[in-house]
Amino acid sequence: MSEAPIVQTESGPVRGIRREQDAAFLGIPFAAPPTGRRRFLPPQPVAPWTEVRDATAYGATPQRREEPNALIPEPSVKGASTLNVNVFTPGLAGSAPVLVWIHGGGYSSGSPASPWYDGRTFTRDGVVTVTVSYRLGFDGFGVIDGVPDNRGVRDWLAALEWVQRNIAAFGGDPGRVTIAGQSAGGGAVLTLLGMPAAQHLFHSAISISGALGDLPRSLVERRSALLADMVGVEPTLEGFRSVTERALTRKQYEASLLGKTGLKATTAVLMDGLPWGPVIDGELITRPTVDSLAAGVGAGKPLLLGATDDEFTPAMDAAPRALRFVPASLALRLLRPARALRRSWLVANRPQRRKGTAATFGRFVTDTVFRSLVVRVAEARADAATWVYRFAWASPKTGWSSHCLDVPFWWDCLGSERVAALAGDHPPQGLADDMHSAAVAFTTRADPGWPTWRTEPGMSRVFGDVPALSRSAYDDALPLA
Known part of the structure; x- marks a missing residue:
């Protein structure tokens, strides 16, 4: 060149x-x-x-x-x-x-x-x-x-x-x-x-x-x-x-x-x-995306998808102090889920509830917008080649596996500007090696290196936690899927 x-x-x-x-x-x-x-x-x-x-x-x-x-x-x-x-x-x-x-x-x-x-x-x-x-x-x-x-x-x-x-x-x-x-x-x-x-x-x-x-x-x-x-x-x-x-x-x-x-603006975005x-619009997009995938559109194309554990929980940490004193079950009523759905989700998320109302509220928002969508898409694609991951590494800066935290790991750019503000001074390079390698393998060979969601039902690659492979990585989001 x-x-x-x-x-x-x-x-x-x-x-x-x-x-x-x-x-x-x-x-x-x-x-x-x-x-x-x-x-x-x-x-x-x-x-x-x-x-x-x-x-x-x-x-x-x-x-x-x-x-x-x-x-x-x-x-x-x-x-x-x-x-x-x-x-x-x-x-x-x-x-x-x-x-x-x-x-x-x-x-x-x-x-x-x-x-x-x-x-x-x-x-x-x-x-x-x-x-x-x-x-x-x-x-x-x-x-x-x-x-x-x-x-x-x-x-x-x-x-x-x-x-x-x-x-x-x-x-x-x-x-x-x-x-x-x-x-x-x-x-x-x-x-x-x-x-x-x-x-x-x-x-x-x-x-x-x-x-x-x-x-x-x-x-x-x-x-x-x-x-x-x-x-x-x-x-x-x-x-x-x-x-x-x-x-x-x-x-x-x-x-x-x-x-x-x-x-209430946060809840409005959810609703x-x-x-x-x-x-x-009835032209380019004629129906909701998950419905389109369930109808078989895109079935011939391999898909890799996933989410972080607590996409928006840090935002709830900054919520009004009064939220911390509201019982989690009551706080979730602000989001208007059906009573049975709310109860089943709370049962599935007992460990998160022990972390407090803000953590519970943040996880519920995360599950509603992101994590339940992962399950719905994977299930909608039936036998289409679909690989699922879960990003579970928690930043020492926030204490959470938050929104955008995983991006510098996928891109293997932990030394870039502003990464330390989100991931701390010493984010694990080994984790970036694993994630970036998976992205390269998928882009090159259409296989990131673990079983598909359908081959072994519910199988997900867990980045930043053990075990590295899990069939229950999204079980706590299932009530909303």
């Missing part, structure tokens, strides 16, 4: 960065800037170029302001051309397996430019790595009459189409593409897996702490109209186009969109879903 590697893409030549063990090509547009008359439209074709284009710095991000309390460092980059990909390759020759990463952030924040998502550890192990951007929040998922819904989903599809057409030039095999993501990115992976229109775009899938959207269109339509009222315009295409992106960003995440604040996310 030359000192400044150049690749010819379908739109024009790009110049990347030669690194010690690989090459990086950053900020390559897969669609035209979604601005002006293109705003709120599906992704539009890129204008081709003939001169060599520098691909040596991350492109603009749909996230316009970095979340100050984000667990993962995900920087915002200014600019208009926000729909772009970053490619990390071990070499331009050959035909290596490809990992395409979709970032998380509740479908409303996040960035593909995170130092955690640098592909150097995957290229070290022979995997071409691609990180993609997509429109967030209302721009990506709001409902506007006259334009298609699910523009963020259409961005995922456009990015994957770009990979199919271009990745061979970067040394990747378009027939061996694994899509992967965490949190909302993990939900994106499941959404794509259950979407008939996406089946030709990837070979296998990894969903890490997946959070599904599956929002009813009528609900998002009401929220969109409320947002229009909040910014003082008509809920039409021209009305929304008349509002600056900055003004919409200020308002579109306010708790008033859910009609609640404080702890009504995230403020923005993939919509059941």
Whole structure:
């Protein structure tokens, strides 16, 4: 590879960065800037170029302001051309397996430019790595009459189409593409897996702490109209186009969109879903994702999925002090589960109850959003090749196996910025070796190295606890599955 590697893409030549063990090509547009008359439209074709284009710095991000309390460092980059990909390759020759990463952030924040998502550890192990951007929040998922819904989903599809057409030039095999993501990115992976229109775009899938959207269109339509009222315009295409992106960003995440604040806002997310996310639009997404998987969509594609033990328990540690003095059984009534369901879950989670109400409440939220979904997806896929894991290592910083804690282990980037703030000063490298190796094995051979959920019913790989293999890893979440 030359000192400044150049690749010819379908739109024009790009110049990347030669690194010690690989090459990086950053900020390559897969669609035209979604601005002006293109705003709120599906992704539009890129204008081709003939001169060599520098691909040596991350492109603009749909996230316009970095979340100050984000667990993962995900920087915002200014600019208009926000729909772009970053490619990390071990070499331009050959035909290596490809990992395409979709970032998380509740479908409303996040960035593909995170130092955690640098592909150097995957290229070290022979995997071409691609990180993609997509429109967030209302721009990506709001409902506007006259334009298609699910523009963020259409961005995922456009990015994957770009990979199919271009990745061979970067040394990747378009027939061996694994899509992967965490949190909302993990939900994106499941959404794509259950979407008939996406089946030709990837070979296998990894969903890490997946959070599904599956929002009813009528609900998002009401929220969109409320947002229009909040910014003082008509809920039409021209009305929304008349509002600056900055003004919409200020308002579109306010708790008033859910009609609640404080702890009740948390319960509203459980009952009504995230403020923005993939919509059941009757076109791309015709039914809830788990129903689609149960009907056999994506059955031919291997899937690896799982969650951490206590995704959102640290958030409950910061809940009002009064919550700590409320009996767990009473606190769970705030979430309105059926009485029998609440009782069966409390019985299955006696060890967690001994840790206090906040721990119990946090585990219930975790099970409702994440861990029960793992079971429902694994069961819905019946005999389809499905591998399940459980991340159980507790950070010495928080005392919990929390949301995002596992990401630097999957990426084998324990030395990256902000990892110590989440995982402590000495997170176990051996655990990162095991998890990253499993991700590489799955991406390369479609087998992470333990029995499937169906081969040995309920079998899960437990990372960070013993035994390493367990048929009961998700038994405490089963009442909600």
